Amino acid sequence: MSTDTVLAEIKNLRTYFYLAEGVVRAVDGVDLVIKSGRTLGVVGESGCGKSITALSLMQLVPSPGRIEGGEITYYRTIHKTASSTTADAINITRLKPDSREMRSIRGNQISMVFQEPMAAMLPVRTVGAQIMEAIMLHQQVSKEEARKRAIEILSRVKLPNADRIVDTYPFQLSGGMRQRAVIAMALSCNPNLLIADEPTTALDVTTEAQILDLMRELQREFDMAIMYITHNLGVIAEMADEVAVMYMGKVVEQTDVTSIFRKPLHPYTQALLRSIPQLDDVMARAAGQKKRLETIKGMVPDPYSVLKGCSFHPRCPQYIEGVCNQITPEVIEVDPNHIVRCHLYASHAAQAQTNKDATP
Numbered sequence: 001m002s003t004d005t006v007l008a009e010i011k012n013l014r015t016y017f018y019l020a021e022g023v024v025r026a027v028d029g030v031d032l033v034i035k036s037g038r039t040l041g042v043v044g045e046s047g048c049g050k051s052i053t054a055l056s057l058m059q060l061v062p063s064p065g066r067i068e069g070g071e072i073t074y075y076r077t078i079h080k081t082a083s084s085t086t087a088d089a090i091n092i093t094r095l096k097p098d099s100r101e102m103r104s105i106r107g108n109q110i111s112m113v114f115q116e117p118m119a120a121m122l123p124v125r126t127v128g129a130q131i132m133e134a135i136m137l138h139q140q141v142s143k144e145e146a147r148k149r150a151i152e153i154l155s156r157v158k159l160p161n162a163d164r165i166v167d168t169y170p171f172q173l174s175g176g177m178r179q180r181a182v183i184a185m186a187l188s189c190n191p192n193l194l195i196a197d198e199p200t201t202a203l204d205v206t207t208e209a210q211i212l213d214l215m216r217e218l219q220r221e222f223d224m225a226i227m228y229i230t231h232n233l234g235v236i237a238e239m240a241d242e243v244a245v246m247y248m249g250k251v252v253e254q255t256d257v258t259s260i261f262r263k264p265l266h267p268y269t270q271a272l273l274r275s276i277p278q279l280d281d282v283m284a285r286a287a288g289q290k291k292r293l294e295t296i297k298g299m300v301p302d303p304y305s306v307l308k309g310c311s312f313h314p315r316c317p318q319y320i321e322g323v324c325n326q327i328t329p330e331v332i333e334v335d336p337n338h339i340v341r342c343h344l345y346a347s348h349a350a351q352a353q354t355n356k357d358a359t360p
């Protein structure tokens with residue numbers, strides 16, 4: 001498995017929605033790097049822009065939204081050997097959503113699994129017909145061959161009796177089986193990048209654990225990158241190699257999965273971690289003790305508003321008057337491969353600048 005080949009790079013991405021009530025800056029200057037064979041976890045509350053970042057990558061931003069600026073570079077593999085990879089850099093933001101090139105990438109090299117499997121599959125067509133359609137759209141194969149491959153991929157995602165499931169309709173399957181079928185559809189063309197947008201939120205915990213195991217197994221088998229979007233830090237701990245924390249359209253912290261849990265820097269990340277129930281809390285409640293779970297105070301601001309300064313300042317317990325409500329924090333690299341957007345770490349930025357100036 002490769003660990004440092006960049007597969008996709010998002011730079012200063014801005015995706016806005018123009019509504020009668022105002023402009024929603026759903027994604028407002030996002031930078032992310034997705035590496036081959038690795039999992040990037042993207043975490044944050046509802047409305048923080050994680051799904052719209054993914055939809056921008058697929059050129060599937062729904063109207064009245066549009067990509068307003070920035071770049072998404074996808075490195076399409078041309079030639080690969082054990083020691084090197086030759087890739088063609090494609091700027092996805094310059095492609096028209098319905099262009100031939102974008103259609104050859106979407107669903108083929110980059111695929112997506114959505115939260116609600118019923119919404120991802122047509123109820124009036126069989127599971128097999130929908131998988132076969134995806135295969136025949138991107139690969140020059142006969143109907144018989146496509147059916148054979150559909151059965152093969154359905155058994156790969158551990159659906160029992162795949163040769164029977166291929167002829168069933170989505171509504172005839174349970175929630176867990178449907179989500180497996182959706183994953184099979186997304187994997188049918190052997191993508192380089194799988195975007196999984198809250199794929200287990202609607203499932204019970206046992207099925208969730210099975211789906212997560214399955215995704216890890218398939219990732220190893222296909223050597224694909226996964227961009228895993230969730231609000232669940234437990235799932236992040238299990239799935240991700242790197243983690244990006246988003247708040248109001250921006251990445252506020254990014255690092256490897258161990259550092260995010262051991263040394264969270266941003267007050268928002270710290271608050272998210274404090275709001276996870278601990279075993280002690282559960283035991284205390286079971287013993288009849290009153291113990292409240294920590295919450296993040298306040299609400300996510302109105303999406304039409306543009307806050308001066310740091311967008312987290314109305315909710316931040318470490319807010320600095322006159323600074324946080326006035327100046328937008330820039331990205332600061334506090335440790336190698338650990339970046340944060342917060343004024344509390346301004347001294348690191350100053351030190352980095354001094355070191356840079358001192359370098360001959």
Ligand code: SF4
Nearest residue numbers: 310313316324342343
């Ligand atoms: Fe809190 Fe200020 Fe940091 Fe924003 S910049 S997270 S308000 S301390």
